[in-house]
Amino acid sequence: MDINKDLIAASSTPIVLAILAEGDSYGYAILKRVRELSGGRMAWTDGMLYPVLHRLERLGHVEARWEEAETGRRRKYYRITPGGRAQLAEERKQWQAVDATLREIWRALSLPLTASHLASAAPLPQGV
Amino acid sequence: MIAHDLEPVVLEEQIDQWRSYLRRRQAIHSVDVAELEDHLREQVAGLVNAGLATDEAFLVAVKRMGALDALSREFAREHSDRLWKQLVVVPSDSGEPRAAARTDAIVAFCLAVTAAVFIKVPALFGIQIDQDAGFYARNVSFFVLPLLTGYFVWKRRLDTSARRRLAVAFVPFVAAGVFANVYPFLPAGYTETLAALHLPIVLWLVVGIAYAGGRWRQVAGRMDFIRFSGELFIYFVLIALGGGVLTAFMAMLFRAIGIDPEPFFESWLLPCGAVGAVVVGSWLVEAKQSVIENMAPVLTRLFTPLFATVLVAFLGTLLWTGRGIDIERNLLIAFDLLLVVVLGLLLYSLSARDPRSAPGAFDVVQVVLVGSALVADAIALWAIAGRVSDFGFSPNRVAALGENVILLVNLAWSVGLYIRFLRGRGSFSDLERWQTEYLWVYAVWAAIVVVAFPPVFGYI
Numbered sequence: 001m002d003i004n005k006d007l008i009a010a011s012s013t014p015i016v017l018a019i020l021a022e023g024d025s026y027g028y029a030i031l032k033r034v035r036e037l038s039g040g041r042m043a044w045t046d047g048m049l050y051p052v053l054h055r056l057e058r059l060g061h062v063e064a065r066w067e068e069a070e071t072g073r074r075r076k077y078y079r080i081t082p083g084g085r086a087q088l089a090e091e092r093k094q095w096q097a098v099d100a101t102l103r104e105i106w107r108a109l110s111l112p113l114t115a116s117h118l119a120s121a122a123p124l125p126q127g128v
Numbered sequence: 129m130i131a132h133d134l135e136p137v138v139l140e141e142q143i144d145q146w147r148s149y150l151r152r153r154q155a156i157h158s159v160d161v162a163e164l165e166d167h168l169r170e171q172v173a174g175l176v177n178a179g180l181a182t183d184e185a186f187l188v189a190v191k192r193m194g195a196l197d198a199l200s201r202e203f204a205r206e207h208s209d210r211l212w213k214q215l216v217v218v219p220s221d222s223g224e225p226r227a228a229a230r231t232d233a234i235v236a237f238c239l240a241v242t243a244a245v246f247i248k249v250p251a252l253f254g255i256q257i258d259q260d261a262g263f264y265a266r267n268v269s270f271f272v273l274p275l276l277t278g279y280f281v282w283k284r285r286l287d288t289s290a291r292r293r294l295a296v297a298f299v300p301f302v303a304a305g306v307f308a309n310v311y312p313f314l315p316a317g318y319t320e321t322l323a324a325l326h327l328p329i330v331l332w333l334v335v336g337i338a339y340a341g342g343r344w345r346q347v348a349g350r351m352d353f354i355r356f357s358g359e360l361f362i363y364f365v366l367i368a369l370g371g372g373v374l375t376a377f378m379a380m381l382f383r384a385i386g387i388d389p390e391p392f393f394e395s396w397l398l399p400c401g402a403v404g405a406v407v408v409g410s411w412l413v414e415a416k417q418s419v420i421e422n423m424a425p426v427l428t429r430l431f432t433p434l435f436a437t438v439l440v441a442f443l444g445t446l447l448w449t450g451r452g453i454d455i456e457r458n459l460l461i462a463f464d465l466l467l468v469v470v471l472g473l474l475l476y477s478l479s480a481r482d483p484r485s486a487p488g489a490f491d492v493v494q495v496v497l498v499g500s501a502l503v504a505d506a507i508a509l510w511a512i513a514g515r516v517s518d519f520g521f522s523p524n525r526v527a528a529l530g531e532n533v534i535l536l537v538n539l540a541w542s543v544g545l546y547i548r549f550l551r552g553r554g555s556f557s558d559l560e561r562w563q564t565e566y567l568w569v570y571a572v573w574a575a576i577v578v579v580a581f582p583p584v585f586g587y588i
Contacts (some may be wrong), residue, residue, distance in 0.1 A: 028170040045194035047173070050163060051206040058206075069166070076163045096151065 003042060012044075012052045013061075014091040020062060022087055027053065027076070052086075053078055061087050085121040139182050143168065150198060155204035168193060189569045213223035229415070235282065236411030243407055247271040257395050263316055264399070265324040266308040273331045274301050274401040276410055277338040283414070284341035294402050304578065311582045317584040318523045326527075332357070333567065340454035347557065350564035355479045356413055358424035371401050400584060425480030432473050433493050439500035446507070449513035453511045454521045461527040467535035470501040480516070483556040491550060498543045505536060524586040527577050534573055538566050575576060 019025060027049055034042055055123050057061045061084030069075040080088070132237060143165065150161045175185035193199065213488050250263065257264055277298070304327055312322035336344070336353040342348025373395060403546040445451075453459070509532065545562055548554035 014132075026166075028167045045198070046167060046192045047164060047194040047199040048202055050160065052200040054160075054203075055206050073166055074162065074168065075166050076159075087313075 008042070008044065011095075012049075013056065014088060014095055015042075016049070016056065016082060017061060017084055017088040017091065020078055021085065024077050024079045026078065030078075035103060056084065060084070061089075134230045136182075137561060139172070139186060142183075142186050153200040153203070155194065155200050155207055157207075158446040162202065164193065176559045187311070201550060232283065232415070236279065236407060239279050240407040240411075241402040243272045243275050243403040244334070246275070246398075247399045247403050251395070257399060259550045262313070262320055262324075266313075266320065266327065267305070268324075268403075269331045270301065270305055270308075272406045273335055277301075277335050277405065279410065280335070280338035284338070298334075302332065304331060307579055311587060313582060313587050319585055320588055322523055322527050322581055326574040326577040330571050330578060337565070347561050347564050350567060351479060351560055353424065354475055354564070354567075355424070356410075358420055358476050358479070359413040360406075360409050362423045362427075363412055364405055367405040367409055368402075373399075373404070377526040422480065424476040428480070429490070432477060432490070432497055435470065435473060435491050436497035436500065439497065439504055443500055445504055453508055455511055459508060460512060460525065460532060464528055464531050464535065465507050465541065467501060467505055467532065470498060471535060471539060474498055474539070478560060478563060481556070483560065487550045487552075491546065495546050495550065496541060498539050498546070502536065502539055502543065505532065509536075515530065523581055523588070527581065530577075531571060534569055538563075538569070545575050567581070 015034060015037075016030060019030050022033075025033070025058050027046075030053075031044060031046055031049055034044060053062065053064075057064050057078070060081060062078045062080055064076050064078050067077055147161055147165060148169070150156055150164065151158065156164075171189035171192060172182070172185045175188055176182055188587050199287070213218060224375070247264075247268075250260075250267075255263055280576055289404075308327060311319075311323070313323070336357075339356055340349035343352070375397065378397075379393075446453075474494065474497075478488070495562065541562060542559060543560045545554060549556050549559060
């Protein structure tokens with residue numbers, strides 16, 4: 001399943017901040033965690049994570065430091081700042097509101113995803 | 129593991145290549161490349177552990193990283209400032225270059241301050257700028273150019289034999305100092321003014337030898353010095369403009385409280401600022417040369433067609449109307465300056481041109497520019513020659529005539545070489561060689577004006 005680009009972009013901030021709230025991390029490990037959490041459904045293009053991290057760093061939500069990794073290479077680690085935690089709390093509230101709204105409307109519709117008006121469209125992957 | 133002995137080598141090569149692709153992207157800095165490389169290596173290691181061969185793992189890892197263009201665009205969106213090349217005096221990349229850049233900056237500023245102190249030293253002995261303008265005009269080179277030479281000797285970290293040769297290079301400074309100060313010049317006379325104007329030209333060559341370090345004998349080394357001189361000139365003008373704004377505000381502020389800052393400007397701010405700006409400008413040109421597009425070639429591109437148009441229009445009008453040139457006192461100097469500007473336009477478009485590229489439309493414009501300047505100058509010389517007996521040979525006129533001939537010869541030969549190049553008979557580097565060899569001619573002529581003119585014309 002391909003998630004739409006806008007959704008990926010919008011959700012990247014809370015996801016990255018939340019992963020960093022679990023503990024300091026670096027790019028590759030963050031991506032691995034995303035894949036784990038989403039069961040492989042959220043496929044980010046690896047490189048795109050870094051501009052996101054740099055934006056969070058510029059906004060002061062995370063701070064970065066270079067450290068020697070166990071492999072002997074230098075690696076850039078990110079840590080969430082108090083400002084980042086506040087931002088995460090704020091994002092979380094917003095996403096919960098969106099989520100709650102969607103849940104309500106799904107229940108009200110109580111229709112399966114393959115509704116009649118979609119039947120003519122290309123067959124959707126099952127098990128969604 | 130299936131790792132063969134050769135594979136790590138191949139992987140390193142592939143990563144090197146990938147890294148060099150990334151480095152070409154302006155929006156991705158080398159710190160980011162390091163971060164992405166760490167990611168790539170981790171990914172490759174993970175995939176190899178999962179059973180892939182190294183080369184397969186590399187391909188998958190690169191693919192997952194995303195298309196370079198898209199990645200570069202994302203970085204550019206986040207770091208839009210990076211598309212404007214920044215002058216990073218002290219690069220943020222860690223390691224030794226950073227320390228070297230900082231030492232360089234400190235040395236340059238110390239030398240600028242020293243130059244500012246030097247120019248005030250004569251005041252201790254009662255030689256004031258407003259009363260002894262002649263002394264300062266004759267000696268201004270000595271307050272700053274030896275320091276600049278020293279800076280380049282230090283910066284190029286010359287070996288001892290080159291240093292010994294440069295110790296010899298300080299001899300011209302001493303000799304020039306003697307000539308400038310023992311000749312019994314008539315105060316504010318012609319020969320004094322000429323000596324003051326030509327001395328810096330001679331000594332600038334000495335700075336050039338230090339600048340080029342061990343590469344003075346090579347065309348490329350001297351070409352670099354020409355580039356450096358043009359950029360320094362532009363930086364100096366920019367710093368001077370900034371200084372003018374600063375001075376204007378200072379004047380306004382202090383006049384508002386009833387203090388006249390003018391004496392301070394004249395005897396402190398202007399002289400100290402000017403000599404300091406030469407050193408700081410030189411350091412800036414060195415520090416930014418790889419960071420910012422050179423300005424001189426950009427201005428050259430802009431003004432070569434415009435100057436060519438003006439000159440062709442002038443010649444056309446002259447031919448059409450049949451007017452003669454009004455000969456007045458400063459005509460020769462005006463044409464000298466015209467030739468200097470044309471030479472500058474030629475030099476700085478040469479300096480930015482890739483010698484290997486084929487002749488193009490701009491080269492034709494260049495030839496038209498130089499050719500029309502030569503014709504205009506020849507007409508002016510013809511007009512002057514007809515009446516030279518009315519004027520007589522004053523030192524100014526001889527100097528101006530000499531300079532005109534020197535520039536004329538240079539440009540005429542250049543245009544010949546250029547046409548040969550355009551017709552595919554000669555190489556572009558002939559032109560570069562000619563220009564860089566010719567640097568000596570300017571210096572020798574300037575030295576003649578400084579050393580021989582005053583006694584020949586009786587120090588008037």
